[in-house]
Amino acid sequence: MEPSSLGRRSKQVRAKKRIEQLKGFYIHLVVFVLVNIMIITGAVIGNMNNGESFVDSFFNFNTFSTFIxxxxxxxxHGFKVFSYNPFFSKAWEERQIQKYMDADKNEMKKYS
Structure with a gap:
């Protein structure tokens, strides 16, 4: 195989993996919304059948605990798929790399 076709194949594999990640997230999101609509509806109706008012049954923590x-x-899951990491950003990574490189440089100066 030629190098250009290897590069193209690699890009294609990465693109396919990315699409699978996005598809997995969107499926997760749709299932989350649909299931929680059913759970919240069932909880509200069940609480109302037990004598609670609509407002009391709707604004009950148990109604939204699964949702939360x-x-x-x-x-x-979205953070992972969309590569968002508020705790370990690229700037943080670069600072850590620089810190370890400086420490190695200082360690080497001891022996020169």
């Missing part, structure tokens, strides 16, 4: 905790998971 699963939502945290969806957010982190």
């Amino acid at each position: 905790f699963w939502g945290i998971g969806v957010i982190f």
Whole structure:
């Protein structure tokens, strides 16, 4: 194989992997929305059948607990797929690399 075809193949593999990640995230998001609509609807109707008002049953923590905790998971999934990392940014990585390079340079100066 020619080098250009290897590069093209590599790009194609990376693009396919990226599409699979995006597709996985969007499927996760759709399932999250649909399932939570059903859970919230069922919880509100069930609470109303037990004598609570609509407002009391809707603004109950138990009604939204699955939505909240699963939502945290969806957010982190999105961070991963869209390469967003608020804690370990590129600038942080560069500072850490520079720190270790400086430490190595200082260590080498001890022995010269």
